[in-house]
Amino acid sequence: MTDFLGVVTTRHAYALFVLLSAIGLYMMIANENLVKKIIGLNMFQTGVFLFFVTSAYRIGGAAPIVTEGGGPYVSPLPQVIVLTAIVVGISLTAVGLALTIRLYSEYGTLRADALREVIGDE
Amino acid sequence: MSVAAPQLAGLVPLQSVGITPIEASLFVFVLLTAVLTALFRDVLASIVVFAAYSLGLALLYTFYRAPDVGLTEAAIGAGVTTVFLLLTIAKTTRPATDARFEAINWPAVGVCGLFVLVVAATLPAFPAVGDPASPILANADVTGYYLANAYDETGAENAVTAVLAAYRGFDTFGEAIVVFAAGIASLLVLGREVFTA
Numbered sequence: 001m002t003d004f005l006g007v008v009t010t011r012h013a014y015a016l017f018v019l020l021s022a023i024g025l026y027m028m029i030a031n032e033n034l035v036k037k038i039i040g041l042n043m044f045q046t047g048v049f050l051f052f053v054t055s056a057y058r059i060g061g062a063a064p065i066v067t068e069g070g071g072p073y074v075s076p077l078p079q080v081i082v083l084t085a086i087v088v089g090i091s092l093t094a095v096g097l098a099l100t101i102r103l104y105s106e107y108g109t110l111r112a113d114a115l116r117e118v119i120g121d122e
Numbered sequence: 123m124s125v126a127a128p129q130l131a132g133l134v135p136l137q138s139v140g141i142t143p144i145e146a147s148l149f150v151f152v153l154l155t156a157v158l159t160a161l162f163r164d165v166l167a168s169i170v171v172f173a174a175y176s177l178g179l180a181l182l183y184t185f186y187r188a189p190d191v192g193l194t195e196a197a198i199g200a201g202v203t204t205v206f207l208l209l210t211i212a213k214t215t216r217p218a219t220d221a222r223f224e225a226i227n228w229p230a231v232g233v234c235g236l237f238v239l240v241v242a243a244t245l246p247a248f249p250a251v252g253d254p255a256s257p258i259l260a261n262a263d264v265t266g267y268y269l270a271n272a273y274d275e276t277g278a279e280n281a282v283t284a285v286l287a288a289y290r291g292f293d294t295f296g297e298a299i300v301v302f303a304a305g306i307a308s309l310l311v312l313g314r315e316v317f318t319a
Binding site: 007008009010011012013014015016018019020021022023024025026027029030031033035036038039040042043046049050053054055056057058059060061062063064065066067071072073074075076077078079080082083084086087088089090091092093094095097098099100101102104110111 | 140141145149152153156157159160165168169172175176179182183186187188189190191194195198199202203206207209210211213214215217224226227230231233234235237238241242245246248250251252253254256258259264265268269272273279280281282284285286290293294297300301303304305307308309311312313
């Protein structure tokens with residue numbers, strides 16, 4: 001039990017990453033509303049971003065703005081890949097939401113179960 | 123602030139490396155908003171709580187010394203995403219509901235629980251959060267190289283900017299192409315690709 005606590009209190013941000021990704025996954029599976037599915041996708045992504053940012057963190061480290069005689073710094077590399085991923089994520093969200101709007105104008109519903117029925121009937 | 127632990131190597135739980143009160147309170151805030159986002163039945167309420175969630179995460183990123191990521195998350199996660207989501211429900215529908223919360227879908231909870239168990243089983247193999255001996259920080263050939271040479275080679279004091287715009291410039295260019303393609307795709311899907319004067 002102390003072992004478990006030791007792991008959770010020292011790997012706390014990784015544990016949070018697992019939980020946030022799981023909640024995002026839950027939203028994608030359980031919510032029938034397409035907009036909420038997309039919110040879930042975003043939440044899953046932010047969980048992964050947290051994982052990257054945390055892996056770069058160094059206790060007592062400074063933000064990676066390099067000055068003479070400064071340091072130690074956190075690692076800049078995971079942060080850069082997260083910046084790229086955030087922008088790719090918003091592109092994905094935009095296309096997903098555009099498809100959602102189109103689906104609504106074609107079928108008049110945002111619920112995945114209703115959509116399956118309507119499309120299955122055609 | 124200095125790291126007091128004498129031995130920071132390896133995967134042993136470190137006494138000086140633990141959760142701080144700031145982290146703990148942000149964790150509670152982020153988890154609470156995440157759960158509420160999932161459970162609110164009203165989509166608008168869900169979107170608003172999700173914006174708060176993004177803001178909490180931006181603060182957390184800032185705490186982990188990633189100000190660039192924090193700013194981007196605040197601008198894009200809490201800002202642009204929220205606007206897109208609101209535009210979507212304005213263009214479509216916001217289902218009227220009596221119940222405040224969604225009914226919990228237990229099979230989905232089971233699947234997610236399994237996901238948590240499998241991924242969490244790898245946690246002991248990670249280095250502790252902030253451990254300077256972790257492979258990513260102790261690696262003088264990669265992280266060390268960029269920190270030591272970024273300014274001399276690119277002239278940017280911010281190592282994140284240096285990597286983003288110089289070392290990984292083509293990657294960032296590809297990212298711009300992704301955004302462009304997403305814009306075109308959205309216009310195509312919405313049937314707005316023809317602009318008339």
